Amino acid sequence: MDALPALTSTRPYLIRAMHEWCSDNGFTPYISVLVDKNTLVPIEHVKDNEIILNISIDATSGLQIGNEFVQFKSRFSGVVRDLMIPINNVQAIFAKENGQGMSFPKVTVMEGSVAQTDDTSKANASPPSAGANEASKRTRSHLTIVK
Amino acid sequence: MDALPALTSTRPYLIRAMHEWCSDNGFTPYISVLVDKNTLVPIEHVKDNEIILNISIDATSGLQIGNEFVQFKSRFSGVVRDLMIPINNVQAIFAKENGQGMSFPKVTVMEGSVAQTDDTSKANASPPSAGANEASKRTRSHLTIVK
Numbered sequence: 001m002d003a004l005p006a007l008t009s010t011r012p013y014l015i016r017a018m019h020e021w022c023s024d025n026g027f028t029p030y031i032s033v034l035v036d037k038n039t040l041v042p043i044e045h046v047k048d049n050e051i052i053l054n055i056s057i058d059a060t061s062g063l064q065i066g067n068e069f070v071q072f073k074s075r076f077s078g079v080v081r082d083l084m085i086p087i088n089n090v091q092a093i094f095a096k097e098n099g100q101g102m103s104f105p106k107v108t109v110m111e112g113s114v115a116q117t118d119d120t121s122k123a124n125a126s127p128p129s130a131g132a133n134e135a136s137k138r139t140r141s142h143l144t145i146v147k
Numbered sequence: 148m149d150a151l152p153a154l155t156s157t158r159p160y161l162i163r164a165m166h167e168w169c170s171d172n173g174f175t176p177y178i179s180v181l182v183d184k185n186t187l188v189p190i191e192h193v194k195d196n197e198i199i200l201n202i203s204i205d206a207t208s209g210l211q212i213g214n215e216f217v218q219f220k221s222r223f224s225g226v227v228r229d230l231m232i233p234i235n236n237v238q239a240i241f242a243k244e245n246g247q248g249m250s251f252p253k254v255t256v257m258e259g260s261v262a263q264t265d266d267t268s269k270a271n272a273s274p275p276s277a278g279a280n281e282a283s284k285r286t287r288s289h290l291t292i293v294k
Contacts, residue, residue: 010168010247017164021157100157 011087011104012067018093018102019055019065027095028056031070034091034106040084042076053083054096158234158251159214165240165249166202166212174242175203178217181238181253187231189223200230201243 015031022029031053033039035046045051053074055063060072061080070085094101162178169176178200180186182193192198200221202210207219208227217232241248 008168008172010165010249013164013168014161017160018157021155021160025155102157 008067009087011090012065014102014104015070015087015090015093016065022093022095022101023057025095027097027100028054028059030094030096031055031085031090032092032094032103033085034089036089038086039089040082042081042083045076050091055093155214156234158237159212161249161251162217162234162237162240163212169240169242169248170204172242174244174247175201175206177241177243178202178232178237179239179241179250180232181236183236185233186236187229189228189230192223197238202240 019029021027033041033051033053035041035043035049035051041051041053054060055065055070055072057063060074063072064070066087068087070083070087070090072083073080074083075081088107090104091106092101092103094103166176168174180188180198180200182188182190182196182198188198188200201207202212202217202219204210207221210219211217213234215234217230217234217237219230220227221230222228235254237251238253239248239250241250
């Protein structure tokens, strides 16, 4: 894969898929976001470098789940705020109602290089994932079991 | 989840997502199909109850990845054939070029009940997945780590 730096991450495709699945089933899609200098989120709602956000159509306006960023406007304590989240800062997407969803491994951006999965880290998803140590397994096929 | 029989599986959403990812990156999406009495596939290409199919736009016509079935026409030895595959018979979707993709656990249909994941089985994906034993782990959250 190192020879293909232009390769798009599967992450935005899977986030869009799970968002659509939640919406079609009447569930509320929540994302867990790793907050750092690259995220634009209401800092007063961040806890332990993480924020959980409702990205349902009803709770947002102008929602765009692009290949690089998740962007939307949302209301916090009555005030509309702009949010912008790099796709690799999305740690998980899950249904508020039953917790079903998908979590993603932490990505470390190497200087002068494309983003790489950080094999030493485990995803810090909320709710916690039993499959977190899957992130440290690397196989040629990169196949991942999902429900 | 047992109280929500109308719940749609995430599987078709994820298959569509990976198909789109493959297409956007110039990869050829292949699916591994568990062949049984419910699948309509060219039986002469089945090996060990499995068939690997190219579902790229170029190799198919009329491709539909619906919530219940994958349907398309494709040419085998010069002859156009109709294929119809229940979504739960799709064991994996991956890029021909590098094997990156996603595999799914085996589903057993219980009499008079909704489809259930068969915890005693492991997905028989091709190429083999290092994460196959994830299928046997059940957590409340159903979160799954993906690359």
